[in-house]
Amino acid sequence: xxxxxxxxxxxxxxxxxxxxxxxxxxxxxxxxxxxxxxxxxxxxxxxxxxxxxxxxxxxxxxxxxxxxxxxxxxxxxxxxxxxxxxxxxxxxxxxxxxxxxxxxxxxxxxxxxxxxxxxxxxxxxxxxxxxxxxxxxxxxxxxxxxxxxxxxxxxxxxxxxxxxxxxxxxxxxxxxxxxxxxxxxxxxxxxxxxxxxxxxxxxxxxxxxxxxxxxxxxxxxxxxxxxxxxxxxxxxxxxxxxxxxxxxxxxxxxxxxxxxxxxxxxxxxxxxxxxxxxxxxxxxxxxxxxxxxxxxxxxxxxxxxxxxxxxxxxxxxxxxxxxxxxxxxxxxxxxxxxxxxxxxxxxxxxxxxxxxxxxxxxxxxxxxxxxxxxxxxxxxxxxxxxxxxxxxxxxxxxxxxxxxxxxxxxxxxxxxxxxxxxxxxxxxxxxxxxxxxxxxxxxxxxxxxxxxxxxxxxxxxxxxxxxxxxxxxxxxxxxxxxxxxxxxxxxxxxxxxxxxxxxxxxxxxxxxxxxxxxxxxxxxxxxxxxxxxxxxxxxxxxxxxxxxx
Numbered sequence: 001x002x003x004x005x006x007x008x009x010x011x012x013x014x015x016x017x018x019x020x021x022x023x024x025x026x027x028x029x030x031x032x033x034x035x036x037x038x039x040x041x042x043x044x045x046x047x048x049x050x051x052x053x054x055x056x057x058x059x060x061x062x063x064x065x066x067x068x069x070x071x072x073x074x075x076x077x078x079x080x081x082x083x084x085x086x087x088x089x090x091x092x093x094x095x096x097x098x099x100x101x102x103x104x105x106x107x108x109x110x111x112x113x114x115x116x117x118x119x120x121x122x123x124x125x126x127x128x129x130x131x132x133x134x135x136x137x138x139x140x141x142x143x144x145x146x147x148x149x150x151x152x153x154x155x156x157x158x159x160x161x162x163x164x165x166x167x168x169x170x171x172x173x174x175x176x177x178x179x180x181x182x183x184x185x186x187x188x189x190x191x192x193x194x195x196x197x198x199x200x201x202x203x204x205x206x207x208x209x210x211x212x213x214x215x216x217x218x219x220x221x222x223x224x225x226x227x228x229x230x231x232x233x234x235x236x237x238x239x240x241x242x243x244x245x246x247x248x249x250x251x252x253x254x255x256x257x258x259x260x261x262x263x264x265x266x267x268x269x270x271x272x273x274x275x276x277x278x279x280x281x282x283x284x285x286x287x288x289x290x291x292x293x294x295x296x297x298x299x300x301x302x303x304x305x306x307x308x309x310x311x312x313x314x315x316x317x318x319x320x321x322x323x324x325x326x327x328x329x330x331x332x333x334x335x336x337x338x339x340x341x342x343x344x345x346x347x348x349x350x351x352x353x354x355x356x357x358x359x360x361x362x363x364x365x366x367x368x369x370x371x372x373x374x375x376x377x378x379x380x381x382x383x384x385x386x387x388x389x390x391x392x393x394x395x396x397x398x399x400x401x402x403x404x405x406x407x408x409x410x411x412x413x414x415x416x417x418x419x420x421x422x423x424x425x426x427x428x429x430x431x432x433x434x435x436x437x438x439x440x441x442x443x444x445x446x447x448x449x450x451x452x453x454x455x456x457x458x459x460x461x462x463x464x465x466x467x468x469x470x471x472x473x474x475x476x477x478x479x480x481x482x483x484x485x486x487x488x489x490x491x492x493x494x495x496x497x498x499x500x501x502x503x504x505x506x507x508x509x510x511x512x513x514x515x516x517x518x519x520x521x522x523x524x525x526x527x528x529x530x531x532x533x534x535x536x537x538x539x540x541x542x543x544x545x546x547x548x549x
Contacts (some may be wrong), residue, residue, distance in 0.1 A: 001060070010166055013102045014490075015389060021133045022061060025059060025135050028129065028135055028171050029059050029285055034042045034246040036170055039166065040069050041139065042069065042162060042163055042166075043055040043056060044071060046071070046138060046140050047071050048485065049124060049152060049156065049455050050152050050301060051152070051173055052123070052146065052148075052428040053465075054067065054072035054073050054140065054141050055072065055112050056071070056073075056138075057069045057128060057138055057140070057163055058139065059138065060134075060137075061366070062080070063079065065077060065079070065080055065086065066136075076356070082109070082111070082116060084112070085124050085139055087124075088124040088126050088139075092134050095122075095124045096147075096148055097122045098146060100119050100120055100122045101145075106119075106122065109357075113280070118455065119141045120141040120142060120145045120146075121141060121144060121145050121147075122139065122140075123140050123141070124137045124138070125139070125153075125156045125160035127163055127164050128159050130163070132270075135167065137157055137536050138156060141158060150255045156487070164489065164498060165291055193532045202232055202233070206231075206234070208240060208385065212392065212417040213242070213416060214393055214395070214396050214415040215414050216412065217231075217412045218411040218412070225541065228245075228247025228258040228295065228410070229247075229258075229410040229412040230243075230245050230250060230261070230412070231243060231361070231363065232262055236271075236274075238303065239303050239310075240304055242299070242302070242361060242416055243262070243299055243300075244363065244412065245298070245363075246295065246359035246364065246415060247294075248294050248295065248408075249293055249541065250339075253293060255290055257289065257295065258295070259297050260289065261282060261338065264279055264285050265282055265297065265299070268281050268282060272534045273533045273535050273536060274312075275300070275301050275312035275348055276312045276345070276348045278299055279313075279314050279335065279346040280344070280346060281319060282338055283335075283341060286338050293339065294337040294338060295314070295338045295339060295408075296314055296316035296337045296342050297313070297338055298312070298314070298316035298361060299313075300359070302359065302418065305422075305425040305427075305488065306425055306426075307357075307418070307421040307423050307458070307485070309330070309350070309351040310348050310350055310351075311348065311509050312332070312347065314334065314335050314337055314344075315334055315335070315336055317363075319332075319360065320360045320362075320384060321357065327381045330349065330359075332349045333349060334346070335348040354420070356419055356420045357416070357417075357418045358392075358395075358415065358416065358417050359416040359418070360384060360399070360415075360416070361414045362399070363413070364409070364411065365412070366403055366412075367380050368409060378426040380399060381396075383401075392415040393543055396413060397517055423488045424484070425486070425487070426489070427487070428484070428485050429482060429485075430445045430483045430500075431481075431484065432470065432480060434478060434480045434481070436474070437471050438474055438481060439471055442498075443466060445498075446459065446462055446463055446483075447477075450462065450486050455494065455548050457548075457549060458494060458548040459548060461527050464523065464527055465524050465528055465546065467525055469496065469544065472521065473499075473500035473522060473542075476502050481500045483497070483499075484498075485495070485549070492547055492549060493529075493545055493547060493548070494545070494548045495542045496543070496545075496546070497534075498541065498542050499536065500539050500540065500542075501538060503540060506520070506533070507521065508519045508541060523543050528546055531543060
């Protein structure tokens with residue numbers, strides 16, 4: 001290594017050490033506060049043990065030598081480059097000059113040559129931290145030359161160590177006060193956050209005769225900020241919809257976004273949209289929000305009468321079915337989290353619950369706590385497997401037990417208890433082609449199904465309704481459709497639904513001899529007990545009810 005490079009390396013190392021020293025100095029000494037009163041006793045004792053008439057406690061910062069306590073003269077700060085004690089700071093050792101005028105280190109110093117003072121005898125002990133960093137000095141001096149003995153120098157060094165101990169006591173006291181203030185602020189922020197979280201989450205979840213929900217929300221306590229976990233449930237005319245979501249982040253922005261996402265999801269569900277359409281609309285809405293946060297979300301729509309279960313996910317853990325049978329994830333093809341891709345789609349997976357069932361929806365805080373690679377998921381599966389006969393409250397408490405011990409992240413869950421399909425409700429579905437064959441296929445399927453259900457007497461009226469609805473779908477969309485037949489035996493009600501890819505609602509018009517169209521829905525309105533439209537993503541389902549024997 002050449003001399004120039006070695007010199008630059010040494011200079012860089014010295015600057016780095018000085019930066020560390022200054023940072024430690026700020027920790028030990030608060031120059032904005034009055035100096036500890038014990039320092040005055042220390043400098044008085046320093047003059048006694050050295051026999052010199054003046055003593056001072058100095059600290060050396062970037063620009064100044066600051067005098068915190070003095071004996072024998074009035075305190076006066078000076079520029080660092082003029083300070084005799086800067087030499088002690090640089091060496092970290094005790095310095096003694098019996099006659100500073102004859103010492104090459106100090107002879108030209110303004111405290112020695114008369115510009116600032118008339119120092120002759122001088123001794124300076126470094127204020128050393130346990131890490132060996134020099135905060136300043138305890139120095140003693142006189143206007144007459146005098147040599148200090150080894151014992152006197154040792155006593156001065158001991159007093160310097162006492163000064164550091166006083167600084168350390170003050171530092172610890174400040175840290176304790178700061179810690180208490182932080183705790184007080186954190187508690188207040190946590191209380192505010194919890195109150196906000198409770199305000200944003202539903203106070204009461206809907207229940208029905210065959211669906212019961214048990215919820216838990218466990219806030220993380222590592223920080224006071226509010227989390228973004230949320231859940232909801234909405235009972236509509238056609239389905240019982242359960243929502244579980246998690247907004248990225250733990251701050252007020254995440255909480256605000258959580259409230260907006262939950263509100264949007266609830267609104268779209270209430271309008272009758274399918275789980276897929278709800279997520280697509282919410283995702284597009286999020287593109288207009290400020291910020292770059294995203295959210296995961298899972299929707300589960302349960303037809304209480306038939307047990308049909310539709311699930312759509314935006315990057316969220318799949319629901320778990322753990323009764324009856326072994327614990328298993330419901331098959332779902334998740335789309336990306338909401339707010340990531342404005343063109344994202346969220347496919348719906350269809351399942352059928354044939355009897356009494358129990359499901360779990362949860363956020364990742366339930367399983368993502370300090371653990372091994374898959375221990376969280378394994379313990380969750382064990383907790384569910386051991387809880388098939390337990391109450392829903394017991395299940396929820398058992399699932400949250402590991403998270404309760406750590407509380408690293410917010411955790412939310414919903415246990416869904418379903419009593420099974422309503423006895424006497426039958427439902428079937430047929431996909432239809434996008435051409436004129438669809439009408440004939442729908443008629444044949446209708447007559448075959450009604451024959452199997454012993455409802456042939458209603459076939460003529462039902463066929464008329466099916467023909468008109470399917471024809472209407474073909475004329476206005478030109479895309480594939482689907483026919484759903486649903487029989488509620490106890491109520492003597494046959495529901496016919498035709499699903500298409502148009503958002504335009506049909507409008508019945510008066511039929512006249514001159515009219516060339518618009519008769520279909522007028523006929524449906526006359527024949528059916530009632531009809532209505534259920535929005536579904538980028539399409540809809542037109543339903544008609546007929547009373548049957």
